[in-house]
Amino acid sequence: MVDDRQLERWFCEEVLPLEASLTRYLRRNWRTAEQIMDIRQDIYEAALTGGRQELPANTPGYVFTIARNILINRAKRERIVQFEHYADMESVDQGVDLSATDRHLDARDALRRAQEGIERLPPRCREVVRLRKIEGLSTREAAARMGVGIDTIERQLVLGIRAMADAMLGGAGKIRRGGAASTGKARRQ
Amino acid sequence: MNRATMIEDTAARWIVRQESGEWSAEDDAALTAWLDEQMAHKAAFWRLRHGWAAADRVGALGFQTAAPRSRARRGWQAVLRARPRAIGAIAAALAVTVGIGTTLVRSPTGFGLGHIAQEKASPSASAPVRIQTPVGVRQAIALRDGSRVELNTATVVRTAARDQGREVWLDKGEAYFDIVHRPDDPFVVHAGPRTVTVLGTRFTVRRDGDKVTVAVLSGRVRIEDASAGTGTRSAVIGQGDIAYAQSHGTLVALAAPARVEAMTGWRDGVLVFDNQRLGDAVADFNRYTNRPIRIADPSTADIRIGGTFQIDNSAGFLDLLQSAYGLKVRSDANGIVVEP
Structure with missing residues (x-):
């Protein structure tokens, strides 16, 4: 095993x-x-x-x-x-x-993917990803900075994580939004 | 929503929660339980965590996005406040910037060409000088201040007139700079819309139209977008770093010394490829010859190749394409054609 x-x-x-x-x-x-x-x-x-x-x-x-x-x-x-x-x-x-x-992606390719990935994000999602990845803000801090609820930040981060992961793995970085069905699934269970 | 999307969505929520800063042992147990439910959960969670961590590279992007941004100002401020790795450098650059840029500090000893290698006409010391290398020729020049510039193939460089400051214009091609450090008199390289301000260093600048690549062997340089309006955008890079500047922004690759070395191989008469597209490798070779190599079809151009090749021995390179990749190489009136 x-x-x-x-x-x-x-x-x-x-x-x-x-x-x-x-x-x-x-x-x-x-x-x-x-x-x-x-x-x-x-x-x-x-x-x-x-x-x-x-x-x-x-x-x-x-x-x-x-x-x-x-x-x-x-x-x-x-x-x-x-x-x-x-x-x-x-x-x-x-x-x-x-x-x-x-398999041998060099740093240049990875950077290109990162840039293309972030450019393809919808504006609000991009801002949330920036605050997390570049400024290192927590969810709470990001919510305060943008003047929105924590829920909003979390929702945008979910999209951002999925899209950026896809972009970094060589995909188009475009993801379909999850419906309301799964909302809160990973919250307190 | 299909199954995969649902699982991925849930996996992303776990990552959000884990990063939220409010993660307890209970949460951890709950996550482990979820992961153990199905191998599909692990696949989705590991994949997202890995890809999301790789996206940390956005921290190294000192760029302006191509897409119009309603809050560009704010975006830029965000960059300025960012983590030390990406930003300390820029903040430091801003401090250094004061007094340089377009206002030039006069050099006490003047600045111009001391001598030119390879029998170029000796310029009058006070006039601006233009030096051009033909295809396939490299040439080193010494500047009056003791700095040295090596021009690669098909390169055009102009220097400022004497008493006009330490300035060089790279109109075309590629050059290596070994610059004498003078704290009060920065050395500036203009490459199209980009300005490279030298803070005492060795580096190369390559210009293909609007695309400018700067690779630093030692010391630090600052790259500015001279075409930017009021808000100057700049990035400082140091030893082993590479900046790729294009019309829409600058990408910075931090700590890529192997790549920097490869990019300066031309100084030793070699081209170094590390898993590059054949199309790009051929374009590199073609910079040195008037008998260009052409690739017959796009899928062949996408083949990845690696290795070190003598610049003046493209035959060896073509042999490799033939023997290792099974490609056909033939000559015609316009040059050499590589076919599948």
């Missing part, structure tokens, strides 16, 4: 750097864009579940194999996918090769 600390480190250092190419791969091979995030999440979940037994020697190969299997299973389940999708998935190895290059 791999303990959580090791597992998290492997996930952050080996799996997450593949996110940009993994997402591209999913887009190429799955036509419903709204489902990409769900599928990616399933892949991560499966990768962690397997990785807990033993960390793989070749992480890109491992992750993209999982991706391919999950896509095929989904395709079978939905019965809407045409044959050529299966053929495309045979090209998974190519995806792996390309992905390897994504």
Whole structure:
């Protein structure tokens, strides 16, 4: 068994750097864009579940194999996918090769992602992220500074965290807002 | 909302709470319980925590965002009040700025060219001087004050007339500066819309149109946007740092000494690439030749390459493309074409 600390480190250092190419791969091979995030999440979940037994020697190969299997299973389940999708998935190895290059992000790329990410945030959200990341204000201080409620700051931070994490991992940094359904879920339970 | 979004939203809320400054042992236990519920929770939480921590880099951005901002003033003040890492430097710069910038302090000994290497016409000591290197040629010049400037390929540099202060204009190309420190007489490099004020140091400036890159080998420099209106925007960078200035702002990469070294490889006649796009590497090579290399298609240009290459031996570079990447290289009337 791999303990959580090791597992998290492997996930952050080996799996997450593949996110940009993994997402591209999913887009190429799955036509419903709204489902990409769900599928990616399933892949991560499966990768962690397997990785807990033993960390793989070749992480890109491992992750993209999982991706391919999950896509095929989904395709079978939905019965809407045409044959050529299966053929495309045979090209998974190519995806792996390309992905390897994504892993060595230099500081310049990371900075570019940070800048692009923050520029894409909606103005109010950007201000909250600035106050947190640049000024280091707490939620309470940020609320006082902006003259808004703590709830507002928290809501904007949730969006900011999701969008900036996505941007830093090579995504577009655009996120769909969560509905009211989950509001307060992580609050006092 | 789909499942993944819901989980991600909840994970983000946990991070917000954890960072709120009011985090108790109970909270910690509750988070652990949530994480243990499903591997999907761990995946989402670890991913966000990792990505959000990486976003700390925004602290190193001394930039003005391209998007119009209703509260630009306030945004700038926010930067000024920021953490020491990003901001101490800028505050210090503001202190130093007093008295320099466009008002020039006169140098007691005057300033101009002492001698020029490679048999350039010797300028009259009092006149402004323009020096130009052809494609593929590097040249070192010594300035009257003891400072040294090395011009890279296809570079145009002008110096101020004598008694006009220590000023150099980089009109085009790239140059390395080794500047004699004089506390009361700053050395200023103008690169298009950017002004680099030297606080005694060695550094390089590269200009591609509006894009200006400054890499510091030792000491400190301040980069200002001369085109900015009333509110001057500036960033101070030190040893091992790189500033990338473009029309919409300046990005600062702190502590990137390996990259700085790579960027000054031309002084030793080499180009150093570390996981760069083939397209960019080729563009770098093409700065040194009149027989440019072209890449036939965009996906080939995206191949990442690394390595150290002799500037005057592009054949070795092309060989590598052929043998290691299986690309086809052929010559035509206009230059060299690289094809998949």
